[in-house]
Amino acid sequence: MNIQAKAHRQRPNGRRKRRYAQYGLGVLALAMPVATAVASDHQGTEEAIVEELEQTDSFFASTSDSSLFDRLRKDGELLSSEQATTLEKKLQQNLKDLPSRVVLMGYHKKLGGRHPPSLGPYGQLVLGIIKHHPRSKLSTATGYMLLRREGKMGDGEAWAQGSQLWLELAETHPADAQISGNAGIYHYIEIFRPPARDQAIDLLKRAHELDSENPRWIWYLGDIYTIKSRAFSTPEEQRTAFAKQALDYLEESFRLSDEQLRSVMKGQSTLALAAFTAEEFEKAKTYATEQLSSVNRKEAGWNYGNVIHNMNVLLGRIALRQGNLEEAKQYLLKAGKSPGSPQLNSFGPQFTFARELLEKGEKSVVIEYLDLIGDFWANPESRNQSNPNSLRNARDHARQLAKWKKDILEDKIPQDRKWR
DSSP: HHHHHHSSSOOOGGGHHHHHHHOOTTTTTTSSOGGGGGGGGGHHHHHHHHHHHTTTTTGGGOSSSTTTHHHHHHTTOOOOOOHHHHHHHHHHTTTTTTHHHHHHHHHHHHHHSSEEEEEEEEHHHHOOOOOHHHSGGGGGGHHHHHHHOOOTTTTTTTHHHHHHHHHHHHHTTTTOOOHHHHHHHHHTTTTTTTTHHHHHHHHHHHHHHOOOOOHHHHHHHHHHHHHHHTTTTTTTTHHHHHHHHHHHHHHHHHHOOOOHHHHHHHHTTTHHHHHTTOOOHHHHHHHHHHHHHHHOOOHHHGGGHHHHHHHHHHHHHHHHTTTTTTHHHHHHHHHHTTTOOOHHHHHHOOOOHHHHHTTTOOOHHHHHHHHHHHHHHGGGSSSSTHHHHHHHHHHHHHHHHHHHHHHHHHTTTOOOOOGG
16 A cells, blocks of 8 residues: 555545545544544554655645645644644654644644734644754744744744754754754745844855755755845845855756756746846846746746746846847836736836836836736736725725826836835
C-alpha cells in the first residue's frame, strides 16, 4: 500500500472518514467516528504522514488546498470542543505528534477568526513546530503563520518568541545549515523591519557557507538585496551596489536550481528587476522577454497580471534609455492591458515609467495608459458588488485617475509618491 501516494491524492470532503482510515493515522480516530483498529493495519503509516507534513514546502506555496497540511488543518475546523480536548491530551503525550498539532491549529484558528491572537493556543502550536521540527521545510512557514497582519495579531509576542527560539537553535547548532537557513527564512518574513532583515542576512549567509550548493539560501539573499535596492529609504548611490549583489546571488541560485525551482524564481521576475536596477540592461531585457514568452496564465494564477504589467514596464524603460521612444510607448500600452492582479487591483501600479514619458512630452500615451489601468484599478463594475470597501476603493481610484489626467492636460506631472 503506497501511503504517501494516497496522502497526495485529493478527495472530496465527503470522504474524509475513509481518508483517515486509509492513512491509519489515529489522529482523528480520537476525534471523528472512524475505526481505531485500522492504525495497526499499516506499519509505519503515521511516520510516513509526519514525514510528508515536514516536507510541506512554503517556497512553492504548497501550504495550499491541495497539500496534506492544509487538508488536515481544514479538518480541524470540524472538531467539537470535546474532540479537541481529547486530541490536545494526545499531543501532550508526544509533542512531536505533528498531525495532531496541525489538526489543532485548524481548530484554534477557526476559534480565533482570520487572525487568531498571537498569544493564544494557535500561536503556541506554531511555536511547537519550531521547537520540535526545526529542520523541516514546514518550519520555514512559521514566520508567516505568526506574522502580525493588519494589526490583528496582538502585540506580536508570539512572533518575537519564535525569533528567539530560532536564534537559540542557530546558536546551539552552529554547524547545521538547515537550522540556520530555516531560521533565516523565518526572519525574512519580516524583511521590512531592519533588525529581522539583518538577522535574516546573517543566518542565510551562514547557511550558504555551510551548504554552498543549496540554491534556496542564495535565492532569499538575492531577494533581500533586491528589496533593499528598490526601497524608498535606500540612498540613490547605494541602489546599484545592492542590485549587483542581488543579481549575483539570484543568478547563482538559478544556476544551481532544478526546473521546478527555476520556474518559481522566474515567476517572481526577480532576475529581471535586479538586472535592471544593477544597470545590466541587456540581461534585464533578456530575462524580461523570456518571462513574458514563457508565462502561462493558468500556471501563474494571480501573478499573471503582475508579470504582464511589470515586465512590459521594464522593457519600456530600457527602450526609453536606449533612445527608442516609439517602442517604449508601445510597451507602456501593453503594460496597461494587463488583466490586473490582487496587488495591482488594490494598490495600483507604480507610475515611474509614465512619469519618464511625460518628461519627454508624451501626454496622450500616458493618458491612454491611465484609461487602460482604470479597467482593473478603478472600475466599480468589476468589483465584488457585495463588498462596500472594494467598491469605495474603486471609486476613490477613479477620482485619483481623473485628477492625474487633469494635471497632465494642464502640462503638470502628478506629484503623488507613486509617480517618483
